[in-house]
Amino acid sequence: MKGYGLGEAGEGRNITHQQKKLNEKELREFRARFGVPISDEEIAETPFFRPARDSRETRYLLSMRKELGGFLPQRVVTAKPLKVPKLEALAELTKRLWAI
Numbered sequence: 001m002k003g004y005g006l007g008e009a010g011e012g013r014n015i016t017h018q019q020k021k022l023n024e025k026e027l028r029e030f031r032a033r034f035g036v037p038i039s040d041e042e043i044a045e046t047p048f049f050r051p052a053r054d055s056r057e058t059r060y061l062l063s064m065r066k067e068l069g070g071f072l073p074q075r076v077v078t079a080k081p082l083k084v085p086k087l088e089a090l091a092e093l094t095k096r097l098w099a100i
Helices: 024-034 056-067 087-099
Strands: none
16 A cells, blocks of 8 residues: 555555655654654654564565565566578668668
């Protein structure tokens, strides 16, 4: 759902892309809803939160990165190469183009 977790700040209002910041009340609601361990004293400062390396969240994110092939995106091309016709096959066309 677009805006999931933003509560009144964004859920169901389709404003998620325009939502720049949450106010303190909205931050408290977000923290409570998702169990983010940030104290009441710290919440007004909007601190960066990083889950512990061995937390369930971090293990999940790392497993998804591994499944997707790592941290840097890469394109794997599996298409078969096309057979390019010999130039002689285009002789009639090239004669006409040069005549113009």
